[in-house]
Amino acid sequence: MINNSLLNRRVLILNQNYQPISVASAKRAIVLMFKDKIEVLENYSDIIHSPTIAMSLPSVIKLNSFVSFKRKNIVLSRRNILKRDDYICQYCGTHSIPMTIDHIIPKRNGGKDTWENLTTACIKCNLKKGSRTPKESKMPLTRKPIKPTVITFFQKFVKKYQDTWRPYLFMDPIEIN
Ligand SMILES: [Zn+2]
Known part of the structure; x- marks a missing residue:
């Protein structure tokens, strides 16, 4: 067989x-x-x-x-951001769920809903970062967020x-x- x-x-x-x-x-x-x-x-x-x-x-x-x-563009969605980031918090590297989506440059600072400005963050990191930039919060990203192909x-x-x-x-x- x-x-x-x-x-x-x-x-x-x-x-x-x-x-x-x-x-x-x-x-x-x-x-x-x-x-x-x-x-x-x-x-x-x-x-x-x-x-x-x-x-x-x-x-x-x-x-x-x-x-x-025709190559299709990958749709920008919460699910696809999580998939791109392997469901790993891009600040601390944890795998613990549930994960959230963080605006790297906060919306109030003009941060956009783009592949480059959205990242996966655990609840703890998201709360800790608040509405600050990675620089202000001293929380650098482990990987540069890119638009997936x-x-x-x-x-x-x-x-x-x-x-x-x-x-x-x-x-x-x-x-x-
Ligand atoms: Zn984290």
């Missing part, structure tokens, strides 16, 4: 021009492979066995033909098994042979 957890392992899908476009299950990738629609660029070290076949589990695949699509979203899938994804998501330089 094929191990189902392997078939659910995530696979990074690149467009024909190497642009990352999606993350799918290995099962989906294998179907595309048998339909001759993709090229396998990287494999996991795992082998999948069925009664008739044994094959490497794909990790990064590239479509054989170019798919044109679909690439930063895919980067979040990179865990210990996904080292081979890193060059394709601009996290490591691509080796040129």
